[in-house]
Amino acid sequence: PGPRAWGEVIFLGIASSGIGFLMYFGLLKKIGPVRATSVTFLNPVVAMAAAAAYLGEPVTLQMVVGCAVILFGTALTLGLLPAVPGRR
Numbered sequence: 001p002g003p004r005a006w007g008e009v010i011f012l013g014i015a016s017s018g019i020g021f022l023m024y025f026g027l028l029k030k031i032g033p034v035r036a037t038s039v040t041f042l043n044p045v046v047a048m049a050a051a052a053a054y055l056g057e058p059v060t061l062q063m064v065v066g067c068a069v070i071l072f073g074t075a076l077t078l079g080l081l082p083a084v085p086g087r088r
Contacts, residue, residue, distance in 0.1 A: 024036070034077070035078055038074055038077050038078055041070055041073065041074045041077070042070065042071075042074065044066070044067070044070060045067045045070055045071065048063055048067060
């Protein structure tokens with residue numbers, strides 16, 4: 001590979017991986033592992049939105065319902081929804 005390719009690989013290693021992991025470990029320390037890993041639940045929602053926006057992929061009712069289930073489950077996991085009375 002040429003010098004530009006090596007430069008790009010080094011940049012990706014430092015910028016994407018290195019800085020990304022530092023930010024992630026800071027997030028782990030700040031909000032804890034359960035909340036920090038819950039962001040991965042949102043990957044399908046972001047992927048669907050990106051595919052629709054950039055590739056013109058169709059968005060179906062099943063996909064929207066699936067995204068709603070994911071968002072609801074994530075909100076439950078993070079404690080963003082009020083507790084149901086009489087339940088622990």
